[in-house]
Amino acid sequence: MTLSQTYVELNRFAVGVEVGVQIAERQILAALRDQRFFNVGELNAAISPLLTKLNEQPFQKLDGSRNSWFETLEKGRLLALPTTTFELANWSKAKVSIDYHVAVEKHFYSAPHQLIHQQLDVRLTDQTVELFQHGKRVAAHRRSQLPGRFTTLEEHRPKSHQRHLEWTPSRILEWVKTIGPDCVKVVEKIMADRPHPEQGFRYALGIIRLGKAVGHDRLEAACRRALRFGTCSYASLKSILQNNLETQPLEQELPLPSPDHENLRGGHYYS
Numbered sequence: 001m002t003l004s005q006t007y008v009e010l011n012r013f014a015v016g017v018e019v020g021v022q023i024a025e026r027q028i029l030a031a032l033r034d035q036r037f038f039n040v041g042e043l044n045a046a047i048s049p050l051l052t053k054l055n056e057q058p059f060q061k062l063d064g065s066r067n068s069w070f071e072t073l074e075k076g077r078l079l080a081l082p083t084t085t086f087e088l089a090n091w092s093k094a095k096v097s098i099d100y101h102v103a104v105e106k107h108f109y110s111a112p113h114q115l116i117h118q119q120l121d122v123r124l125t126d127q128t129v130e131l132f133q134h135g136k137r138v139a140a141h142r143r144s145q146l147p148g149r150f151t152t153l154e155e156h157r158p159k160s161h162q163r164h165l166e167w168t169p170s171r172i173l174e175w176v177k178t179i180g181p182d183c184v185k186v187v188e189k190i191m192a193d194r195p196h197p198e199q200g201f202r203y204a205l206g207i208i209r210l211g212k213a214v215g216h217d218r219l220e221a222a223c224r225r226a227l228r229f230g231t232c233s234y235a236s237l238k239s240i241l242q243n244n245l246e247t248q249p250l251e252q253e254l255p256l257p258s259p260d261h262e263n264l265r266g267g268h269y270y271s
Contacts, residue, residue: 027054087125094122094131099201100156104129106147108199110156111139150199157196169197172204179211180220182227189232203234210234214241221246 028050037043055067064072094102096115101108104122109129111120121132124143129151131139141151169191176187187207191200211219222240226232228250240246 024054087127090124092122092124093119095119097202098205099198100158101150101152101199101202102131107144108148108150108202109139109141110150110152112156113158150194152196152199157198172201175208176204179208179216180223182220182223183207183211186223186226186232186237190234206234207237210237210241218246225250 028047031050032046035046037046055070056065058065092104094104096102096111096118098116099108100113100116101110102120102122104124109131111131115133115138118133120138123130123132127143129141129143130137139153139156141153144151172191173184173187176184187200187204190203191197194200207219210222218241219237222237222245223232225240225246225248226236
């Protein structure tokens with residue numbers, strides 16, 4: 001079929017659709033134009049007999065009716081309905097970090113480690129998270145509602161004998177050593193508290209960026225405070241620096257002595 005023939009056929013199809021809409025307007029909508037309906041059920045009940053009559057009405061220039069043509073020519077070609085209900089999906093983009101995870105709704109999902117630094121398309125539904133590169137799906141996960149946690153597929157991790165695109169825990173720690181020993185301890189704890197050390201890489205890089213923003217001395221003091229009070233995390237360090245708490249003394253204040261008063265029973269009362 002030539003391009004001109006295809007164009008003619010498309011025009012003929014479009015005209016046929018417009019005529020069908022016009023017939024439905026005349027025989028169904030026009031017939032109901034003076035009636036009032038108070039819910040969809042009433043409207044459908046009124047439309048149903050008119051639609052049946054329209055579909056069974058004989059063609060003027062052809063044999064049969066719309067209903068007979070459907071039964072003999074079209075019904076057998078219909079595909080089965082999907083076994084699952086249609087799910088709405090939201091699309092976005094995400095970049096694969098050096099820990100081979102992407103952040104989606106504050107949760108981290110793994111992608112093949114070869115795609116580090118690549119931009120992926122994210123398809124998000126109520127139940128699943130799918131990652132695509134150039135239209136090809138490269139990862140699929142069950143959606144999690146836990147913020148700050150990781151969902152990792154083992155096959156996405158680099159093999160033990162492969163270099164992780166130059167990023168290793170030892171390289172991260174060597175970089176952090178330029179800040180100070182307390183910063184090293186914080187980063188070591190962050191990576192040790194995760195199932196896989198590389199899951200702490202993004203937090204380590206965030207801490208390094210804090211050092212560039214406020215200076216190594218302030219960051220080292222903030223790490224010292226975080227270690228003292230057991231709050232070793234990127235969020236805690238950022239809060240300490242934002243509130244200038246790294247300059248505060250590390251000694252915890254002792255509890256104030258209880259005042260003497262006749263209404264206070266004291267510990268001996270309960271012995």
